[in-house]
Amino acid sequence: METLPDRDLILRIRRGETEAFGELIHRTQAAVFNVCFRLLGERREAEDLTQETFLRAWERLHTFDAERPFLPWIRRVAANLCLNYLAARPTANLEVNEERDSAHTDPLPPQQAEARERFDEIRAALLDLPPRYRIVIELRHFQELSYDEIAHSLNRPLSDVKSDLFRARKLLAEKLKHDSPS
Amino acid sequence: MIHLPEDTLNQYLDNALTPGAHAEAEAHLAICPACAAQLVELRALFADLDALPDSPPAIEFAPGILSHLEPGSSLPRPIRWLALAQAIGVIVAVILAWPQAKIFLLSVNLPPAETVFAGLTTFWQQAFTETEISLAVLTIPEVPGDIPMTGLTLAIVGISLLWLLTNSLLLLPRFRRMS
Numbered sequence: 001m002e003t004l005p006d007r008d009l010i011l012r013i014r015r016g017e018t019e020a021f022g023e024l025i026h027r028t029q030a031a032v033f034n035v036c037f038r039l040l041g042e043r044r045e046a047e048d049l050t051q052e053t054f055l056r057a058w059e060r061l062h063t064f065d066a067e068r069p070f071l072p073w074i075r076r077v078a079a080n081l082c083l084n085y086l087a088a089r090p091t092a093n094l095e096v097n098e099e100r101d102s103a104h105t106d107p108l109p110p111q112q113a114e115a116r117e118r119f120d121e122i123r124a125a126l127l128d129l130p131p132r133y134r135i136v137i138e139l140r141h142f143q144e145l146s147y148d149e150i151a152h153s154l155n156r157p158l159s160d161v162k163s164d165l166f167r168a169r170k171l172l173a174e175k176l177k178h179d180s181p182s
Numbered sequence: 183m184i185h186l187p188e189d190t191l192n193q194y195l196d197n198a199l200t201p202g203a204h205a206e207a208e209a210h211l212a213i214c215p216a217c218a219a220q221l222v223e224l225r226a227l228f229a230d231l232d233a234l235p236d237s238p239p240a241i242e243f244a245p246g247i248l249s250h251l252e253p254g255s256s257l258p259r260p261i262r263w264l265a266l267a268q269a270i271g272v273i274v275a276v277i278l279a280w281p282q283a284k285i286f287l288l289s290v291n292l293p294p295a296e297t298v299f300a301g302l303t304t305f306w307q308q309a310f311t312e313t314e315i316s317l318a319v320l321t322i323p324e325v326p327g328d329i330p331m332t333g334l335t336l337a338i339v340g341i342s343l344l345w346l347l348t349n350s351l352l353l354l355p356r357f358r359r360m361s
Contacts, residue, residue, distance in 0.1 A: 018248050018251055021244075021247075021248065021251070022244040022245075022247075022248050023244075025243050025244040025247055025248075026242070026244050029239055029242075029243045029244070030236060030238060030239055031236075033237075033239040033243075034236045034237060037237055038234075043240065047239065047240075047241060047243075050239070050243055051243060051246060051247055051250075054243065054247045055247060055250060055251075058247075058251060118230075119233075119234055119235060122230050122231065122234050123234070137231070140196070141228070141231040141232070142231075142234075146198070147196070147198055162189060162192075162193075163189075165192065166188060166189050166192045169192065169224065169227060170188070172227060172231075173223060173224070173227050176227070176230065
């Protein structure tokens, strides 16, 4: 099962083989979790939304073209679910929650600690963005979608996608400039 | 000098400009330090985002998700208990109904099986050969004797209600997910 391409796994899933879906989850869970974690900033919520993403994928797998790569599709499903979740969630001042990340409890050499601090600043700056801007950064920079693909995925006009992306970057740059130690 | 608009700089880095506009922007950036400095800042932001590492998930998702997909294991505990109660209820109802069912079966005085099958064969042969089936053939046979049926009826109604209730609850999670 581990050696099968995604396409074959999807065909097996359609025949009712749940083990094949387990393998597909195993392959893509890290990427899906990271979409959710970048957008939500909280591990527990990201885990819940990751699970929700795969359940949604299971229900909609019959609409998916098995000849296309699975990972970009499932990452877009995750991003859209997170966006809906953020729209329904009461606004809160989110901080990057790494409490459950065991790797962060270990002491690090100064250079790595500095890099981690910078990554935390970037994550925090991303979480400071309004969800509308956060999602376009996610889709453009982390999922590498084109403007047209983002517009299609979010069902927004192309002009809105462009202006949202430029504003998001501007806000991020300002935020990171303020947070930067130099 | 007219500087490049910010959205042009963004599109320049995103490779979203037309070839002509891209070449124009490139030419301008070569002679305009202010726009070139802005581009450097924007590039630094892109680099920051590109460098952001993935955070490994702390759990394996497949077992939990697959358990949601298997109907039996995804049932809430009260419904699983209700399914057990349904099974016990059926056994109790059969035990309660058995004495009266036994009286009924004995009073019917059923003919031997071969006679019944022979009669049925003849009946269907006649039915197919004749164009019209006599209405008398379709009348419901009366139960011979005066048999108290209350217990049996109550048992059947009870089982049916329990069956309907339990199966509705079993299907409820599926309907919720579909809606």
